[in-house]
Amino acid sequence: MGKYFSDAVDQAIEDIYYCYDSDRAVAALQPLLDAAKAGDGDASYILSRCLSGNCYSWDYHPFREDEEGANFFLRQAIHQGSAAAVLGAMRCGMLTPELEEAMPFENLKEAWEVIRQKAEAGSLFCQYMIGNTYYWCDMLRIEGRGPKDFPTWEECQKYLRQTTLACIPWLEKAFYGGLGFGGRNLYNLYDQGDKDAGIEPQKEKAWEVARRGAELGYPDWQAKYGQLLYHQGEKLTEAVEWMEKAVAQGDLSSCYNLGSAYEEAKGVSRDMEKALEIWEKGAQDEGDQYCCSWLGNLYLKGEQGVPQDPARGVQLLELAVARGNLWYSQLLACCYLTGNGCQKDYARAKWLLDNTEPKRKTESWYYGMGLMYTQGLGVPEDIKKGVEYLQQSSLPEAKQALLGYKKTFFGKWVRR
Numbered sequence: 451m452g453k454y455f456s457d458a459v460d461q462a463i464e465d466i467y468y469c470y471d472s473d474r475a476v477a478a479l480q481p482l483l484d485a486a487k488a489g490d491g492d493a494s495y496i497l498s499r500c501l502s503g504n505c506y507s508w509d510y511h512p513f514r515e516d517e518e519g520a521n522f523f524l525r526q527a528i529h530q531g532s533a534a535a536v537l538g539a540m541r542c543g544m545l546t547p548e549l550e551e552a553m554p555f556e557n558l559k560e561a562w563e564v565i566r567q568k569a570e571a572g573s574l575f576c577q578y579m580i581g582n583t584y585y586w587c588d589m590l591r592i593e594g595r596g597p598k599d600f601p602t603w604e605e606c607q608k609y610l611r612q613t614t615l616a617c618i619p620w621l622e623k624a625f626y627g628g629l630g631f632g633g634r635n636l637y638n639l640y641d642q643g644d645k646d647a648g649i650e651p652q653k654e655k656a657w658e659v660a661r662r663g664a665e666l667g668y669p670d671w672q673a674k675y676g677q678l679l680y681h682q683g684e685k686l687t688e689a690v691e692w693m694e695k696a697v698a699q700g701d702l703s704s705c706y707n708l709g710s711a712y713e714e715a716k717g718v719s720r721d722m723e724k725a726l727e728i729w730e731k732g733a734q735d736e737g738d739q740y741c742c743s744w745l746g747n748l749y750l751k752g753e754q755g756v757p758q759d760p761a762r763g764v765q766l767l768e769l770a771v772a773r774g775n776l777w778y779s780q781l782l783a784c785c786y787l788t789g790n791g792c793q794k795d796y797a798r799a800k801w802l803l804d805n806t807e808p809k810r811k812t813e814s815w816y817y818g819m820g821l822m823y824t825q826g827l828g829v830p831e832d833i834k835k836g837v838e839y840l841q842q843s844s845l846p847e848a849k850q851a852l853l854g855y856k857k858t859f860f861g862k863w864v865r866r
Contacts, residue, residue: 454573458485459492463575466500468628470669470699472512475500479513486523491530495538498523502542508631509670509737510700528553533564537579540588558592569620574629581620585635587647589613610647614639625659630668633659637674664692669699680707686717697731705732706740713754722755733766739775742766747778750785760791771802779806780815787821796828816843820851833863 452460462478465471479500485493499506500513501520507513524544527535531554539545540558555561562583569576583589587610590596600606617635624632641656643649660678663671676692679685690711693704705728711717712725732741746766752758767782783802786795803818816839822829824836837855840848856866 454568454571454576455492456485456490458482459490459496462493462496466496466507466511467575467631470508470510470630470701472510472700476512486526486530489530491527491532492534494523494527494530495532495535498527498535499538509703525549533561534576534579536561537565537583537588540591541582541586557594559594562592569623574624574627574632577620577627578624578629578632581617581624581632582635584613584615584617584620585639587613607646607648610644611649614644614647614649626662626666628666630663630666630670633663633668633671664695669696669701670703672696672699673701673704677704677707680704680711680716686711688717690717697728702732702735702738705729705735705738706744708732709741709744726756733769737773739770739773742773743770743775743777746770747781750781750791760785762791764791776802776805776807777810779803780810780812780818783818784814784821787818787827796822800828813843813845813848816840817845817848817851820848824851824855833865837863 454460458481462482465474465478482493482497486497498520501516503515504511524535524539528539528549529552536553536555539549553561565576565579569580583592597606600609621632621636625636637656637659640652640659643651657678660671660675664675672692673696676689676696679689690708693708696704697708709725709728712721729741729745732738733745746763748754748756749759749766750763764782764785767778771779779802783799785791786799800822803815806815820836820840820843821827823832823839833855840852854866855863857863
């Protein structure tokens with residue numbers, strides 16, 4: 451039997467949550483599956499967390515989110531008697547009356563007490579779980595209380611404040627002890643406060659959490675602290691150092707800012723080759739929107755020493771759009787209208803222009819709209835409307851396009 455859970459679960463928690471090593475995390479999977487199959491409810495619970503996305507783990511962990519699989523293992527874990535699964539299901543809103551009836555505990559407080567004892571004994575994972583029951587005020591439900599059980603709202607708010615603040619020592623133990631993502635809610639409490647509990651933000655303490663996390667070697671906190679320093683505009687050399695440490699450990703979330711630092715000579719000497727290398731690496735991150743968007747723009751225009759490569763530009767801008775970033779959608783639309791770096795696709799161009807944010811109706815947007823209407827590309831031809839769009843763009847290609855139209859004696863726009 452392990453120190454806190456079974457041998458398989460203790461080892462898996464160490465390999466998955468106490469380090470940022472994808473190979474170790476993957477290697478922990480099969481022993482967990484074997485233990486879960488043998489009836490280990492805590493093993494089933496850890497499996498459910500692995501499949502629940504990075505909000506339940508560190509960013510860039512190697513497991514694909516699988517809601518159906520996560521729910522299966524969570525329900526199985528409760529039926530197998532995992533106290534951790536009971537608290538986890540309650541937190542994510544999945545502890546139905548049916549599951550609560552199936553758990554082998556008299557009540558929620560009994561399940562909570564199991565985890566509290568493990569937390570007291572030194573389990574970082576359980577310290578984090580107990581801290582979260584206070585942070586999210588799950589103690590109300592655990593203790594069988596509700597707002598109506600307090601004589602006044604002031605008394606209820608006092609309880610909420612005391613309960614929320616009780617999370618701090620637990621989350622600190624977990625975070626500073628070696629559980630990197632254990633600092634997230636600690637940071638959020640200081641950064642945002644809690645209006646319902648009457649807790650004001652304490653930004654300096656939030657920064658201290660980020661700094662300590664960076665110093666402890668957690669790549670996500672190195673990225674976080676580096677970006678905080680970078681956006682503040684102070685200690686730029688230190689900001690770059692932290693972001694580079696994070697990227698070296700596989701956290702690519704700061705690649706856009708790090709590349710920008712080299713592009714704009716902030717904290718380092720200007721080095722566009724280095725900036726491009728960093729942005730290209732960042733674009734490989736499935737969660738990135740900004741590296742691929744900015745790179746696509748540069749490759750299309752061939753600016754700042756970047757060789758013009760329309761095909762690569764289109765590829766990157768499509769990647770940005772797929773990830774939810776339409777910042778340069780008007781540039782991409784013009785490519786589809788003119789066949790620059792891609793096959794012409796008028797329907798795609800129209801969609802991109804129609805979905806351009808109002809504040810991004812740039813010279814390229816007016817040029818694209820002008821081309822589309824003057825030539826009837828994907829829309830009914832309307833030369834007058836198209837010319838009006840072209841006239842609002844100062845791009846050389848827009849001015850060149852306008853030379854193909856003239857006004858008749860009767861004021862009608864026609865082709866020359």
